[in-house]
Amino acid sequence: MKEQLNTRGVVFDGPGRPARIEELVLDPPQRDEVQVRMAAAGVCHSDLHVVDGEWERPAGVVLGHEGSAWVESVGEGVEDLAPGDLVVLAWTAPCSRCNACERQQPWLCATPDGSGHRLAPELVRLRRPSGEPIGVYSGIGTFGEHQVVARSAAIKVDPRTPPEIAALIGCAVTTGIGAVRNTAGVRAGESVVVIGLGGVGLSAIMGAAAAGANPITAIDTSSAKLELARQAGAHRTLLADEADQATGADHVLECIGLVQTVELAIELTRPGGAITLVGMTPQGQRASFDVYRLVEEGKQIRGSNYGSAVPARDFPMIATEYLEGRLPLDLLITERIGLDQVDDAFEAMRRGDGARRVIVY
Numbered sequence: 221m222k223e224q225l226n227t228r229g230v231v232f233d234g235p236g237r238p239a240r241i242e243e244l245v246l247d248p249p250q251r252d253e254v255q256v257r258m259a260a261a262g263v264c265h266s267d268l269h270v271v272d273g274e275w276e277r278p279a280g281v282v283l284g285h286e287g288s289a290w291v292e293s294v295g296e297g298v299e300d301l302a303p304g305d306l307v308v309l310a311w312t313a314p315c316s317r318c319n320a321c322e323r324q325q326p327w328l329c330a331t332p333d334g335s336g337h338r339l340a341p342e343l344v345r346l347r348r349p350s351g352e353p354i355g356v357y358s359g360i361g362t363f364g365e366h367q368v369v370a371r372s373a374a375i376k377v378d379p380r381t382p383p384e385i386a387a388l389i390g391c392a393v394t395t396g397i398g399a400v401r402n403t404a405g406v407r408a409g410e411s412v413v414v415i416g417l418g419g420v421g422l423s424a425i426m427g428a429a430a431a432g433a434n435p436i437t438a439i440d441t442s443s444a445k446l447e448l449a450r451q452a453g454a455h456r457t458l459l460a461d462e463a464d465q466a467t468g469a470d471h472v473l474e475c476i477g478l479v480q481t482v483e484l485a486i487e488l489t490r491p492g493g494a495i496t497l498v499g500m501t502p503q504g505q506r507a508s509f510d511v512y513r514l515v516e517e518g519k520q521i522r523g524s525n526y527g528s529a530v531p532a533r534d535f536p537m538i539a540t541e542y543l544e545g546r547l548p549l550d551l552l553i554t555e556r557i558g559l560d561q562v563d564d565a566f567e568a569m570r571r572g573d574g575a576r577r578v579i580v581y
């Protein structure tokens with residue numbers, strides 16, 4: 221008999237309010253759903269955008285969208301996952317029926333399973349003890365000790381993958397590496413500039429190094445980040461006020477989400493080169509560029525959502541590359557923290573301090 225489970229999670233209660241741990245109740249998984257026990261969860265700037273009110277999301281949502289977990293039980297119809305499996309959780313669970321899914325672009329899925337943050341009443345599995353429904357950020361809410369997620373959001377990886385590393389594959393790593401490989405299509409010998417060296421930007425550096433890009437230039441305001449970038453494979457590092465030295469790159473990736481550095485990325489790209497925008501600004505912001513010059517110089521600007529990745533293909537592949545020693549993902553982990561330290565992690569991220577803080581359950 222599957223029963224309700226008492227659990228806990230960090231709940232967003234509106235911008236400007238501290239995210240607090242709450243006692244919650246979880247219903248068992250239904251058809252095509254999976255109940256998981258969280259193993260580890262990374263704190264990503266896309267959580268902070270919500271907490272800081274830069275992205276509008278409903279209050280009463282368990283935060284976190286980067287995580288790994290163990291399968292606890294499966295609903296009807298789930299045959300390829302079993303209790304005990306280590307899974308990386310994907311923040312889009314593609315429906316596999318819409319036009320984008322049919323084009324093999326699951327990151328653009330129009331009707332993803334379970335990612336409405338606030339699900340329809342018949343889809344809510346998580347509640348406050350009072351019975352009030354609680355939302356689940358991106359359908360996975362990895363700052364919760366347990367969740368019920370869509371079957372297509374739980375991707376099995378090699379069980380030897382350390383849970384903290386597996387967690388980061390769920391967002392930062394796949395976003396950064398995928399932006400280089402899938403969106404930009406960087407090839408060996410091309411020059412790459414990465415602006416912003418958080419979990420996403422450092423992963424982009426690793427992706428560029430694995431692709432044989434040369435030279436790879438890393439830019440940030442923090443010299444500690446520049447040191448990490450060198451370990452990740454950057455050949456040259458620049459503080460933000462020296463960025464003009466990086467002019468003329470084949471590819472520039474913006475991994476912060478600031479209008480100023482989006483415009484800088486366009487300037488630093490050579491004629492005929494490509495700008496890949498990964499960082500996301502507060503909603504509604506606009507950047508500008510000289511249209512005449514952009515057209516004359518034949519530059520291309522692309523947005524990269526989730527590294528244009530197919531989670532079911534890319535997550536296991538990246539985990540294998542890590543296990544074979546081909547991606548130094550360990551250097552992304554600045555600190556292992558408990559669920560009660562999420563607010564401190566947000567504060568550190570506001571200061572640009574550290575790559576990733578990872579909750580270990």
Ligand SMILES: NC(=O)c1ccc[n+]([C@@H]2O[C@H](COP(=O)([O-])OP(=O)(O)OC[C@H]3O[C@@H](n4cnc5c(N)ncnc54)[C@H](O)[C@@H]3O)[C@@H](O)[C@H]2O)c1
Pocket residue numbers: 263264265266269391392395415416417418419420421439440441442445460475476477478481497498499500501524525526527569571572573574575
């Ligand atoms: N496109 C996607 O699918 C996707 C997925 C995940 C995250 N994101 C976005 O990517 C961005 C980065 O996420 P993160 O978790 O790595 O963030 P982060 O806060 O850890 O990293 C940002 C980095 O930018 C640096 N920085 C800040 N201002 C700068 C400036 N003016 N010049 C140079 N460097 C500067 C900081 O020092 C820090 O190292 C966020 O906007 C996040 O929302 C997008």
Ligand SMILES: [Zn+2]
Pocket residue numbers: 264265266267285286391392
């Ligand atoms: Zn993220």
Ligand SMILES: [Zn+2]
Pocket residue numbers: 314315316317318319320321328329330331332
């Ligand atoms: Zn779809």
